[in-house]
Amino acid sequence: MVLLDGAGLTCAQVHEVGYAGTRVTISSPDRAQAAWAAARDLTRPLYGRSTGVGANRDIALFAPGLDLLRSHACGAGPLIEPARARAMLAVRLNQLLAGGSGIDPAVIPVLADAVNGGFTPPIRMYGAIGTGDLPALAITALCLLGELPWRREADSPTPDEEPPVAGSGEDLPGPRYPLASSDALPFISSGAATLADAAIACHRLGLLLEAAIDVAARSFTAVSASAEPLAADVHEARPHPGQAAVAARLRGLIAQEQAPRIQDPYGFRAFPQVHGAAVDLLSRATAVVEIDLNAATENPLISGSVAWHNGNFHGAPVALALDALRAALAQTAQLSTARLATLMDPAYTGRQSFLGDRPGASGALILEYVAQDALAELRHLATPVTTGTAVISRGAEDHASFATQAARHALRCLEPLEIVLACERAAATRALHASPLDRPLTEDLEESRRALHTPGGATPAP
Incomplete structure (x- = not known):
């Protein structure tokens, strides 16, 4: 209830x-x-x-x-x-x-x-x-x-x-x-319908961003990535809340022994900074939406014995917060595709190219195509709505926030973000277990998509 x-x-x-x-x-x-x-x-x-x-x-x-x-x-x-x-x-x-x-x-x-x-x-x-x-x-x-x-x-x-x-x-x-x-x-x-969409998007995106840390941990393990970029001292030196929280969570999921490389690619080394920014912007968007869920957005507003004609109905705060969040989602998804590319490289995994089961096999190569297709959709959805406006009703209403479109686009981000993360997880799982590709790869991908919605389902195998 x-x-x-x-x-x-x-x-x-x-x-x-x-x-x-x-x-x-x-x-x-x-x-x-x-x-x-x-x-x-x-x-x-x-x-x-x-x-x-x-x-x-x-x-x-x-x-x-x-x-x-x-x-x-x-x-x-x-x-x-x-x-x-x-x-x-x-x-x-x-x-x-x-x-x-x-x-x-x-x-x-x-x-x-x-x-x-x-x-x-x-x-x-x-x-x-x-x-x-x-x-x-x-x-x-x-x-x-x-x-x-x-x-x-x-x-x-x-x-x-x-x-x-x-x-x-x-x-x-x-x-x-x-x-x-x-x-x-x-x-x-x-703007109750817009706010409902925004609330649904914020809640479900929060679950995916949390699962993305588990997916990244699986990739870190698969390529023996260095834990050095996750050190508490590093993030105390630049104390963005999301960055520090992501690094701390990831530290608890991966092994801490000395890595074989001095520095890993950005997909690993800069993960707390990029993904942490998305976490911070999600927190900000959620706070903005929840203010309006509990606000009197009425025009006129009846307060005491007075009626106030006003603009509380305007969705600018929500639109701006969701524009920033969608841009951050594209950034964190791009980093996921970067890790996916690393997982295809024998120099990092010690496996065959593209995680094939024999030299020259295509292995999991197609996952890069699928992920890049989904990433392209996220980049399109990241286009800000707040750079536009509308003048209607003979000029009496001479500005629009397009918060409705910002919320709708945030909802549409759920599927492509999930697909990008599922592609990374499927590849990381294959890199960890080196199992033969004896079933259609689409089954691995769908299994990974389901795992993103299961608590702990995206974490590395013991």
Whole structure:
């Protein structure tokens, strides 16, 4: 059970709710209740409540809310997987519990019922630019109103059935809540879908970066690499936290006897510096994302008896942190391919070239092709999104963070990073055991990919 209280939600818990289907429980909605009561007493014009939105912010409207939901419930591309949609619901629930939205707090337990009942909104991939996930949350709101059908994996249509369409929602089971017009903007003023993706990516990348140290230890052992670059004195002289932690962990995994070479290639000698930088940037990205998981990103923000029009919805901190992290992933993957190349060299392993079982055999050469293909994908995904911008709504919204794209690209990094590490592990295992290549190499690669997700599965054999 994950407690949502508006203050303590972590990336790991978001992943747990999304992918493990862990149920949520909610704290008392006192802060949400206070903001709702204050919002009802306000008489000044409020953006999106008594006015239009975007360039229409100066146009007074009576009860614009439900039209706002219907106009924004739009997206394109494939439906996102239910786990990501479920994670988004948990994030938005937690943000609402943080207070500040002015929404009717009675919707909060209904959203919790949706999470715990396995219901997710039919959200499509495209429709946000890092200034709020308006389509995703507007679609969710229309599911609550019964105007769009919820998705539920157990209720997926068979191949002979047509999937439910807009307008049929009232005929399907699912949580319902009659959102008022004044609830519309408060419900959708959030980047909850982007934050859910970012949290999932940070959690899973953390597991891979941890496994990468085990893989490197296997390679260190296979080529009898020197432990000298891992010495505590070295890293105390340049005290980056991630660098020191990586070196210490690796010291505990490999033998410490004198190495046959004075200096090894950078793939070994500079591993703590390069991989440690990725660990530091992951720590930074996780901290940034977790701040926003528990933040009131509402516009306007109801605080005390005042409504503050503001830009808390803007995803610049998340986008910048994830841009830096993806660049670091490409660096650490490049170092993995460098170690892979060393493992193919008889001068380092004492085996046949390419770890073949006889002179002239291709052995594990193809792993270099596979790893370089995956590395090329990581380099592409490392291109920063924060160098671009967008001007929309007749110039009223003249900047965009593209945090949505930064989070989506971080998720896409998972597969190629895993493949690069699996290629290194498969080669290092072959170098350690010198076993004949008596089965398709793809089986070794898939076994290595599975081992990356098993605690201790990437460490060297005793």
